Amino acid sequence: MTRVITPDLLAAAQRGFKTSFQKGFAGVTAMYASVATIVPSNSSEEVYGWLGDIPKLREWIGDRHLKSLESKGYSIRNRKFEATVTVLKDDIEDDKLGLYGSRFEMLGNSAAQHPDEITFELINSAYATACYDGQNFFDTDHPVGKPGSVQSASNMQGGSGTPWILADLSRPLKPFIFQKRRDYNFIAKEDSKTSDHVFMRDEYIYGTDARVAAGFGFWQMAFGSKETLDKQSLQDAYTRLASFTDDEGRKLGIKPTHLIVPTTNVFAARELILAAQIDGTSNTMANLVQIIEAPLLQ
Known part of the structure; x- marks a missing residue:
């Protein structure tokens, strides 16, 4: 029996689709929040002129030491993303909405995974994309020091193998930034009386969209490598990351x-970090850091 499509019927269908969308969204454990600081955005682009200045206290002798922020001109422009699905009017009339539950659940799943996708899209470009100081995020020549005494600092190893990253993710500002202008929401366009699409195509439109972006934070918080991941390369990365200083030569205390x-x-x-012994001897790297498995890192 064909049902008459009424506003109440459409509203009920939308609630069901949205419930499936939210179920799919909630079923994802996203990774981006572990490696990136989430920053709210209020415009099409945000300028991070303060990057490069990591605040540290000094003994107060005489007047306050006014450290003006050097404008780095590093900006992150929001990008728009969308995903859209359609539902046939006939399927609503014929009460076949159960066929669409998994489709909308997958839509929610995709929306929840999307921040990971664009965050690691950025991370995968870090050897060839500039950060706030004009150098590539992973680079051998980051300028550090006061004018006249600038030296180069490296936060990368060479190699051409499988990549890995050692990072300090304990700070308020992580190595990467996820900028959020408009969050992922479920939306519907289904009014038969006003929708040209419904009139012309005999189908209803549902989808999700967002305005977000990913960018680089402090390069000092991460060390990239494509060398073979072994005890020697990890020790080298750990020591160099922990040795970074600010422009005044003071240790940043990175761990x-x-x-x-x-x-x-x-x-x-896992063999390097979790094993109690390696080749019959005590593993000095055991539990040194936590492991994050990032399938999108390449």
């Missing part, structure tokens, strides 16, 4: 907390 690896490197990481 690496996480080793980020793609799935192809996860077993090497």
Whole structure:
């Protein structure tokens, strides 16, 4: 029996689709919040002129030491994303909405995973994309020091193998930034009386969209490598990351907390970090940091 499509019927269908969308969204454990600081955005673009200045206290002798922020001109422009699905009017009339539950659940799943996708899209470009100081995020020549005494600092190793990243993710500002202008929401366009699409195509439109972006934070909080992940390369990365200083030569006190690896490197990481012994001797790297398996890292 064909049902008459009424506003109440459409509203009920929308509630069901939205419930499936939210179920799919909630079923994802996103990774981006672990590696990136989430920053709310109020415009099409945000300028992070303060990057490069990591605040540290000094003994107060005489007047306050006014450290003006050097404008770095680093900006992150929001991008628009969408995903849209359609539902046939006939299927609503014929009460076949159960066919669409998994489709809308997958839509929610995709929306929840999307921040990971654009965050690791950025991370995967970090060897060839500039951060606030004009150098690539992972680079051998980051300028550090006062004018006239600037030196180069490196937050990368060489190599051409499987990548991995050692990072300090304990700070309020992580190595990467996820900028959020408009969050992922479920939306519907289904009014038969006003929708040209429904009139012309005999189908209803549902979807999700967002305005978000990813960018680089402090390069000092991460060390990238494509060398073989072993005891020597990890020790080198750990020591160098912990040795970074500010422009006045003071140690930043960085303590690496996480080793980020793609799935192809996860077993090497587990053997190095989780094993009590290696080749019959005590493993001095055991539990040094936590492992994050990042399937999108490449």
